[in-house]
Amino acid sequence: MNKESYRFSGHDTFHCKEQWLLKGVQLTEKEGFNVLRTVGAISTLGVGKNMVRSIQHWLKAFNLVDEKGELTNLSKFLFIEKEFDPYLENDASLWLLQYHLCNNQYASIYKLIFCDYFSDKAVLDFSEHQISRFLNSRLKSSGQKEVAQKTLQADYKVFLRTYLSQAKNYKTVEDDFNVPLVSLNLIEDTGRLNDKGQNVYRINKSNHDIPVEILAYCLIEEFPDEVAISFDLISRTIGSYLCVSNDWLDHLLSLLASTYKEFVYKNDAGIRQIQVKSKNRDNFKIMILKKYYDKY
Secondary structure, eight states: OOOOOOOOOOSTTTTOHHHHHHHHHHHHHOGGGGGGGGGGHHHHHHHHHHHHHHHHHHHHTTSBBBBBSSBHHHHHHHHHOOOOOOTTOSSSHHHHHHHHHOOOOOOHHIIIIIIIIIITTTTOOOOOOHHHHHHHHHHHHOOOOOOOOHHHHHHHHHHHHHOOOOOOOOOOOHHHTTGGGGGOOEEEEEEEEOOSSSSEEEEEOOOOOOOOHHHHHHHHHHHOSEEEEEEHHHHIIIOOOOOIIIHHHHHHHHHHHOOOEEEEEEETTTTTEEOOOOHEEEHHHHHHHHHHTOOO
């Protein structure tokens, strides 16, 4: 049995700032990813040494830079060649980033919480104690060496700041504006404390406004070789990453199939699946994104 490998830390306790992604991609495109490991990157990016390391982490976590340090197609789509949305003004771009953050698994905590932790739970609430216990259990079952609790606590804190605004004051207003995924409203504070005095949060699985073109892109990215993809498999992966309920996922898949002939959605005889008819999927994936962004 293949055992998964999990990765924590790397962000130097900094959650991602919106402008970091564009600056990091532009600098990588101009001078190569290795320049982010030099002292010169500090002045070029206008941030401290620890933040430069954090930018490297987030570029990889969002799949904007691959393991070789080269820009991915996603980077080129959004920021460089196509310039679909370099300033991340469209929520569609944020859904793409959210998908890749979970799918890429460079920062393991995102998929582990959105997908794995809730795979067998009816209630969508969670607390730091529950997540910490779950992460330690996964590390043990995977055969990985123990990770310091301080590291897991830092990851959990950064995870929350990726999606939740801090208490409002004049110091946090600008910071919240610059945290890209907050506007997706994927996590909410329940206002309750657990028996350890920790805040209880909730995953917000609801009818999020996700363009069908973004769903199409995710389907092709997640299942590049599949002709027929079961609803259950989509729900466990893309549906979990994007925090949509099964009813809403069913609606989005139906809408996708009625909009693009390359998709056929079947829901009969107790079997739900979507079929992908496109042959050149890489080109189709680019085309469908371009079609969406050209409207805006």
